[in-house]
Amino acid sequence: MTAQAPVLPDGWTVDRLRAHSGDARAIPLSPDRLVYLEDGSGGGDPERLRPSHVLAFGELCLVGHDGEWYMGCLGDDGSVGCWASYGPDLAEAIRNL
Template identity: 60%
Template sequence: MTSHLPTGWTIEQIRALSHDRSATPLSLDRLVVVEGPGRSDYTTLQPEVILGFHDLCLVLHAGEWYMGQLDTDGSVACWSSYGPDLAEAIRGL
């Protein structure tokens, strides 16, 4: 399943704000997890949107944007929630 853009956003707006002309929505058909700091376990997310910025990703799950890294196998390992505001999450890239 292909990821859609967040409601009210265009890819051009996302690229302009991120200063990344290659930013793109990514397929939702991948493992996405949040790793707990200092812990070996993780929580699996059910993403609604995944936006790729080179090897970094923003993942929308339950109204929160999570920052993560795209792995070589296509999975995403997130390390933190950047809150519900996409513009703020993009600024955190």
């Protein structure tokens, strides 16, 4: 199986991503990785997400899944553990980093 190449959302470039976030390290990552949404109550199993996009800002990530952007943290193994949806607007999600 060939890994999926990193991809940016339509209308976004790496330069725009970096300018909007103020983070010169911002890059797209391959969505071929384990991405999950942690259960906020601490009692259930995490929900596996199927990302269309994974954008890294240092260790923080925004993950595009089913029309929403989820905030998460990049693990040492390349997985992303998300904790909440930040809505459908990428620019707004970036402002909330």
